Amino acid sequence: MGKRSLPRSPLPEPKSIFLMKIVIFTIGTQGDARPFVALGRRLSALGHDIHIVTSARHRPLIVGGGLNLIPIESDFADLMAKEHAAMDNGNQLRIGRQMARALCDWMPLWVKQALAATEGAELVIGSGSATALGASIAEKRNIPFVQAQFMPMTPSRHIPPLWPNPNLPLPGIANLLLTHLARFLIWQLMSAPVSIMRRDLDLAPIGWRGPWSRRSKHTRNQYLLYAFSRHLQPQPDDWPSDRIAVTGSWFYDQTEEWTPPPALTQFLEAGSKPLYIGFGSMMCGNPEAFTRMILDAVRQTGRRAIIATGWGALRALRGQKDDSLFFIENAPHDWLFPRVAMAVHHGGAGTVAAASRVGLPQVIIPFLADQFYWSWRLNTIGITPMILNRRRLTAEKLAHAINKACARSVSEKARLLAPLIEDEEGIGRAIAALTHWGLLKPPIPAEPAV
The missing domain is CATH 3.40.50.2000 (Glycogen Phosphorylase B;)
Known part of the structure; x- marks a missing residue:
């Protein structure tokens, strides 16, 4: 495929009628939000109404990209400062507990804000710390949900687990088992805030095995976009290709908008x-x-x-x-x-x-x-x-x-x-996957010239 890129001209004028309202949940640093501005701009150019739910800290990034910001309450910068201080002491368990406590405090308000943000939405996309929130809100509203992640998280024989050390050469079965174990341990830490969230949404609780369990209905038939290059990490053959797509990275370019000092x-x-x-x-x-x-x-x-x-x-x-x-x-x-x-x-x-x-x-x-x-x-x-x-x-x-x-x-x-x-066209591949999965309404054909 030849090189293509978004025009650097302004986005189209706002339309009175949109194809779909799409809400994107991303909670974290600017690096977490930036790819979704790139994706959101392309979806907006296709006629969709895009709302990004994230920290108000990222307002210049979101609004400057021509998209709608819905602030969600959190002091993620302060949380990261505490996490890294704990990390320097080598206490990964303490980091997880700090994150879980913060999420427990924020979750009741997040639920209210997320419900308001998704009023009238037809598709929810969630990433990182906001994955569980986006998935549960979509379940509550009975609309599709798509994960978007920037690192390989699906168990595979061909990909070493992030924990305990990806540098260790392990047989394929060990890669699978350790990734499942890591997921289980993460769930033990994060189950408390997720339980609060689902209680406030009046949804059934997730069992002790976690949302990734094969017995869990919460991830069954769930779609997942991996926004990294297949030239850095190819999609392994033991990932289901009907629900998972490695699209390539989503770049938000600002070269023509930024003036260097x-x-x-x-x-x-x-x-x-x-x-x-x-x-x-x-x-x-x-x-x-x-x-x-x-x-x-x-x-x-x-x-x-x-x-x-x-x-x-x-x-x-x-x-x-x-x-x-x-x-x-x-x-x-x-x-x-x-x-x-x-x-x-x-x-x-x-x-x-x-x-x-x-x-x-x-x-x-x-x-x-x-x-x-x-x-x-x-x-x-x-x-x-x-x-x-x-x-x-x-x-x-x-x-x-x-x-x-x-x-x-x-x-x-x-x-x-x-x-x-x-030349990978990550955003185009992501939109093609969403369309193939039946989650995006196709653009309205232009009327033929008279």
């Missing part, structure tokens, strides 16, 4: 292509030590670097004075990544996709969840030279990984991957 342009023009270093919303218990380690590693490589501080782990880098470094709050990846030589990041699905799309070698320092999986997967493919452990990472090890990523073999593999991902 003059100082950034001057820095880029002043020398060789720099490294990109950024960790999105990730936080750690000791940001000062992490910051010093990152800075020391960059200096050891002798390379220039653009460092995106965001509101996470690298915020403490601000104020450093060095002509070889440029600090920026953030910049659209689709604008910045073609102008850098390599990406050093946390391994979030969105950053992995954006860097792979333009052929960048990558050095990944994973913090949690699917980031360990993508670190392993990109190492297997050959565009990440080493699997790094953040707890045992030193400036010397990071500098060594960066230098290894500059090798011609790594750069060539990354370069060859870029056009495959660029």
